[in-house]
Amino acid sequence: MGKKIHTLIIGAGQAGLAASEHLSNHKIDHLILERHRMVESWRTSRWDSLVANGPAWHDKFPTLEFTDVNQDSFVSKDRVVEYFEEFAKKIKAPIIENINVFEVIKDSKDNFLIQTSDEEYEAKNVIAATGAFQVPVIPKIIPNHSNLEQLHSKFYKKPEQLKKGAVLVVGSGSSGSQIAEELNKANKKVYFSIGPHDRPPRKYRGKDNVWWLGVLGKWEAKTPKPGTQHVTIAVSGYDGGKTIDFRKFAHSGITLLGMTKKYENGKLYFSNDLKINIENGDKNYLDLLNEADEYIKKNNLSFPEEPEARNIIFEHSCITKPLLELNIEELDITSVIWATGYKHDFSWMKVDVIGDDGKPIHQNGIAKTPGIYFLGLPWLSMRGSSFIWGVWKDAKYVVEHIANR
Ligand SMILES: Cc1cc2nc3c(=O)[nH]c(=O)nc-3n(C[C@H](O)[C@H](O)[C@H](O)COP(=O)(O)OP(=O)(O)OC[C@H]3O[C@@H](n4cnc5c(N)ncnc54)[C@H](O)[C@@H]3O)c2cc1C
Structure with missing residues (x-):
């Protein structure tokens, strides 16, 4: 017989803490x-210089403010840790650390054994x-290659950690673009x-972008727009927060390439899709400006005009004539950083709530087996x-x- 508890939360990240407050x-x-x-x-799965992607007034729970910072600033990852430590203390969260959950099964009385x-x-x-x-x-x-160090963005910390020589960064979401910019500033090729x-x-x-996402109803959108499920978002609070524009990256010395396709005999090959990817990124950017303008007009708001936001910087030759292959040795490429995302691991969940694709089956976090819940997943409810x-909102729900079971 296990130790009895009404509700057990597995994981003390922000999702677990939010659930604890509501419980x-x-x-x-x-x-x-x-x-x-x-x-x-x-604490440990982010690079050293990472700051929150949203300003302090937004990237927080409604029940605790960042009191000591400019509300429009993007706080450091260490400040985010302090924030949640303060939050856990405030709500007296009953956390037991250093306990790994190996298995959750259903027992005969419709309870769960953990x-x-x-x-x-x-x-x-x-x-x-x-x-x-x-x-x-x-x-x-890329197969294991003696001269090429390959690491995932989860394990990237700072430029000095990499071998001397050039680096290939793969993946143009928020992680890849911030890491590429940092390495370029550190004089890496x-x-x-x-x-x-x-x-x-x-x-x-x-x-700010997060404000627009709110008033335009995009934060609360229930499903991704068809065709955009796998489109990553490049947004950054780095350097005080600025719009990511890959053309500016090119003008600052970064060589842009299309999607990484294959490796053969010391050479890396890339798809010829850089221009279209950049153009689609511009379209997404301009669409948001249009929607914002419409919102301002409809609501008679007297926000300042910003016509210069529509100026797209002039093209760079690495976009018009992209390289389709790179010779690793000739270009002295010694590292590859894969900013290519993550997947779930619910191997410990032995209750029948995980689909064949490994993804939890649920509706807004409520699994089909009564008593099992999920939090923190992309598009869990929105x-x-x-x-x-x-x-925090999902946890409340x-x-x-x-509470009503
Ligand atoms: C690089 C990066 C930057 C991000 N920046 C932002 C941002 O600026 N703003 C924002 O709102 N979101 C951001 N996010 C998204 C999201 O907020 C974070 O990923 C956040 O950490 C998710 O919180 P969570 O509680 O869902 O999961 P986690 O923080 O990953 O917490 C899960 C916890 O569960 C524990 N755990 C896992 N398995 C077990 C087990 N079997 N037994 C016991 N414990 C277990 C883990 O140790 C971990 O502590 C970012 C994500 C990434 C990857």
């Missing part, structure tokens, strides 16, 4: 089991808050492989679900369901 509000007995330390991902590296637990409800960005994904393109991406304006007519702002 306490409902006076529901609960525990959070965390295999490392609380908010471990923000095997851990410590005790066994028995719970009426289990909230899986183990994170969406768990297992780094590296496409199988950077080759940057760019796929389909959205690149919203950081700020437009006085308002676009904002995997972000600090959104997970899920906990209300628990």
